[in-house]
Amino acid sequence: MAAQFRTATTHPRAHVAAILADAITRQEAGGAPTFADEFLRPPAVEWQDEEVLDLVFHGRADSRMWKDWMVLLLRELEAPAYGLRFEGFIDRVSGRPHHGWRPGGERDRQSS
Numbered sequence: 249m250a251a252q253f254r255t256a257t258t259h260p261r262a263h264v265a266a267i268l269a270d271a272i273t274r275q276e277a278g279g280a281p282t283f284a285d286e287f288l289r290p291p292a293v294e295w296q297d298e299e300v301l302d303l304v305f306h307g308r309a310d311s312r313m314w315k316d317w318m319v320l321l322l323r324e325l326e327a328p329a330y331g332l333r334f335e336g337f338i339d340r341v342s343g344r345p346h347h348g349w350r351p352g353g354e355r356d357r358q359s360s
Contacts, residue, residue, distance in 0.1 A: 250294070250302040250338045251322055256331040264293045264301060264325070264332075271324040280320065286311040291321065302338060 268291055272283045283290070288306040295301045303321070307314040325332045336345055 249307070249318075250304045250340050251318065252296075252335040252338050253301050253303065253325060253332045254335050255299050255301065256333065264303075267325060267330060268293070268303075268321060271321055275317075275320055280317070281313045283317060286313050286317055300335070304340065 272290070276282060286308060288308055292304040292306075293301055294304055303325070305314070305318060322334055326334055338345060
């Protein structure tokens with residue numbers, strides 16, 4: 249599963265990864281379940297072009313808190329200071345938007 253974002257500003261690629269690493273550390277220090285217990289590895293940032301990035305999650309089969317972590321990290325990245333806009337989820341197996349969402353954040357009327 250990947251969460252797709254569009255950036256309004258030019259971010260060095262390492263900057264997005266650093267935001268995520270900091271958010272994970274802060275959430276764990278605040279009592280959130282350990283990220284490594286829910287995911288196989290840290291989220292990967294894959295840039296599709298200069299403005300669009302996919303945040304790829306590799307969950308564990310027995311994970312129970314993966315959705316909570318995804319929501320926490322998506323909210324973190326959507327902070328106005330970062331200039332990132334959540335576009336929707338992409339199914340990494342099929343390459344298609346997931347659950348009625350298309351890139352661009354618009355609701356797919358045919359799948360609702």
